[in-house]
Amino acid sequence: MRTVGRRGFLRGAVAGGGAVAFAGGLWQEAFAAPAQPGAGPYGPLGAVDARGVQLPAGFTSRIVARSMQMVEGTSYRWHPAPDGGACFPDGDGWIYSSNSEVPLVGGVSALRFAADGTITGAYRTLSLTQLNCAGGATPWKTWLSCEEYDFGCVYETDPYGVKAAKPRPAMGRFKHEAAACDPDHKVVYLTEDQPDGCFYRFTPKTWGDLSSGTLEVLVGTAPGPVGWKRVPNPEFWVTATRDQVEGALRFKGGEGCYYAHGICYFTTKGDNRVWAYDAGARTLDLAYDDDLVVGTPPLTGVDNITGTAGGDLYVAEDGGNMEINVITPEGVVTPFLRLAGQEKSEITGPAFSPDGRRLYFSSQRGTSGSLLGNDGLTYEVTGPFRA
Template identity: 75%
Template sequence: MPLNRRTFLRAAAVAGGATAFSGALWQEAFAGPAQPGPGPYGPLLAADANGLRLPEGFTGRVVARSLQRVEGTRHTWHPAPDGGACFADGDGWIYVSNSEVPLVGGASAVRFDAGGRVTSAYRVLSGTTLNCAGGATPWGAWLSCEEHDWGLVYETDPRGVKAARPRPAMGRFKHEAAACDPDRKAVYLTEDQPDGCFYRFTPKTWGDLADGTLDVMVGTGTGPVGWQRVPNPQLWVTPTRAQVSGAMRFDGGEGCYYAGGVCYFTTKGDNRVWAYDAEEGRLDIAYDDDLVTGGEAPLHGVDNLTGAASGDLYVAEDGDDMEINVITPDGVVAPFLQVLGHDESEITGPAFSPDGRRLYFSSQRGESGFVGGTDGFTFEVAGPFRR
């Protein structure tokens, strides 16, 4: 019988053994990618009034609805809420969310006081198109990424004071997400193409993204990888992903998150969570549903992701059964929450408040599933998160 993909990948994972996941979040290394098991928070309970299935001790609420005013403000929340991040703001915080619609996409923000009450909402970026995901910077900016062939990264001010600025030196391509590496003073970028690449932007001056070098990951698969400069990242006839021979291909790059020397990113085409150990220059697989060996794979449609100080990763699903799954540092993957009644939607923008006690995320198309995202929901879940 020919060796199919699932069997081959399982064999490769066993062969890789304990060499995988040498980064800081995976110091408790395990033999192969994450496997199903009991989650750290226990089973999901029955759905609450908002359709959220949560573990014991957690509560949820709706923070905003697309095309409706955010409660207590005069700001109308945007359609198709997508990538998001939280930022400290005095004794409160701000949640920023992209809008994945053409021409008027941009991004908006909600400000919370120390008790979690909404105090204001406002626009931070306008006049851009298909703003999908992005990432937060160490200097407190939100990088909003356009998802089209000539897409740009925009550096925005979560407080809405400074004007947003395009950063063409970071390349023109179908941007998805960004993650900052303050240790190596670089920004990692994913590309949402079936033959997309994984990029690294190194600014000339850390904290100033106006100028720098765009590199693409090169290699032959998991294990040691390298980087090579993209010759023409801004104005091109040949797309950035085709300019470097030997550039690695990733099937639909999605979320991107950096912590402790490791950049984690997802690819939807093969349902993988990757782990790039920047300290070792090594690429491994943190999760792949084809590599699940015991029980049913709980995580499908991998998309946006974020992490907690505990080392847990939280991975949102695009479709499937509308869950956010947690992947623990000891290699267990399990559902953390589920949104019922939003069957034609996707979960986007997971992000923790600065104190780690609240998780924000959206259902991009809501209960109606309308592709224009006019029925989007943005949620908050509070509870005893591991920190």
Template identity: 75%
Template sequence: MAVDRRSFLRLTAVAGGTTALSGALWQQALAAGPAQPGPGPYGPPQAADGNGLQLPQGFTGRIVARSMQRVEGTRHVWHPAPDGGACFADGDGWIYVSNSEVPLVGGASAVRFDASGKVASASRILNGTTLNCAGGATPWDTWLSCEEHDYGLVYETDPRGRRSAVARPALGRFKHEAAASDPVRKVVYLTEDQPDGCFYRFRPATWGDLSSGTLEVLVGSGTGPVRWAEVPSPQLWFTPTRNQVGGAMRFNGGEGCYYTHGVCYFTTKGDNRVWAYDAAAGSLDIAYDDDLVTGGEPPLRGVDNVTAAASGDLYVAEDGGNMEINLITADGVVTPFLRVVGHDKSEITGPAFSPDGSRLYFSSQRGKSGFIGGTDGCTFEVTGPFRR
């Protein structure tokens, strides 16, 4: 009997098990395969508000910054094409950092909020870099801003702008997308946005100092046990990093990356998957795959940036699709959380929670116009009863 791709993937995913979805808050994750559609904990998105946000009942939203316009109450002009982002505690307030995915002048900016959530200041924290896509926060409160081109670097930046940004070539030169820090194993995971890209980890010589260390690539043949192998020439190469190690596992367009509760989750846009690397077990699994959805249309398409709430719930942004952020709960349900109406040619980027978990920030990179230069980008804040 012929087996179509969806059936084949479902069978292999079930056979591979779901151990990678484990972790302190994922004990009740899928026993029979990747996440499936179902009702979410907040109910469906309601009618759009004045900013085009469809949110669950009890949640409210606002625009905190617009590309090429001054951030309200400041003299700082917000950057075009806002992309990856993260939040950092700062005194009695917090800071949201955002990359700019444009050539030559990409960099990153930051908005500081006071204890009440009012914008207190905004500033530039990284200049003179190109196509800064996603990145990741470190446990020592710096932002890793990743360049998305073949010779791209990772830049370590200070969200408060007190120290100059520093290039970290030891993390490799490749088409960087996102980064996620694992404080238990003292490594940084990295995704690569290539159709035949790889998944990497960097082991610093000294934890907290990214100036030197070892770049490794994931080696394996699919879900289940995997291992790591050193990349011989991560900085200066004639052979790209992804082709330097035989048996390196290939991923179709690596995108977002986030570590939480012992698991590093990362997305691949080419096959619309959310992967789960169980760091303790050294095992890889699939948390979501639209080809493995049964009983209806997959709710999540165009997977991109990903973050997690303290509860363990994952929030996955869409690049295209119907401009949603989808929620994947700890018990394996995938469901739309919010939707942005009227931004059909844009993508959702940079989801990140405030330190207390009460606010979610994200951007529509190209806004309503969809202009590829991102001059119509919008950065949003959503407030509500998030599970914590």
């Protein structure tokens, strides 16, 4: 199997003047290097607020749910270990769907918001599944909840709480992390949280129906030109999914996944990288690599990722110094927020409300750092986010 050569790539970058040319929508005017530290669009972080959050001027935070406690104004007890999440429109309001990364009971919960941000409901949309880690939203307004264990499955859930959740085994049985839908090429990209994991794409027979289709794995050169090969036995296997295709590219712990404007961005926590797959050109490049940062890297422990319509990427940290960093289209990486006193936790589930004015995320283990996840906190940040 081909392994991504981290040090070999760095030597090549130095020999070539330290620049790697990128294609795609993130870098405007052919910005030609992975993101570097600099002044962000919102200025420096301010003092720690009453909820333990440092934010730029003009932004405010609130806690919208606490694990094992009733959600305010409802009779629903919020789940432990909140993880991946996404927002969905709901009339004049919206819904935030959130995974629970615990064994046996796992599943997904949802918060319903009115137009003014008032919480109007909370409820379950998936139960009795295992280690529901990240996932992804679909264009047809469902939430793909991914199980993170060796024979894990993707479950398609209804954020509105009307339709029953359905397993999607054709998308592969492996240690799933995140999913990102590409409506332009009608495929779903999938990451795998293994030290030698792979990057996959699923092509459904009919776009909008994930019950059947073809699972493929990425092959080629990283960074460089890449292609896809079919996984022979994605559902039932003796040989693990990632070991079925010769030449499959290996990644050090696949995490978040986000698609926009022809590019699928995904993160790998073992080497603190944000990758950029150009679906049209079929090339794989680096949007961020802490080893290529001049000075002290602001972003470490890379994990979940989301973005805005304007092209900003927001990358959450698992560890690091508990930040969400923004990577701008101009190639600047800088902290957007930081949680104080939660060093034993991780930031999960970043997602913007449909109007882009509110950012939701969770601290999976909160201030106690309990591995049970019973101290998880789910936050909302409001402020002058740029379009």
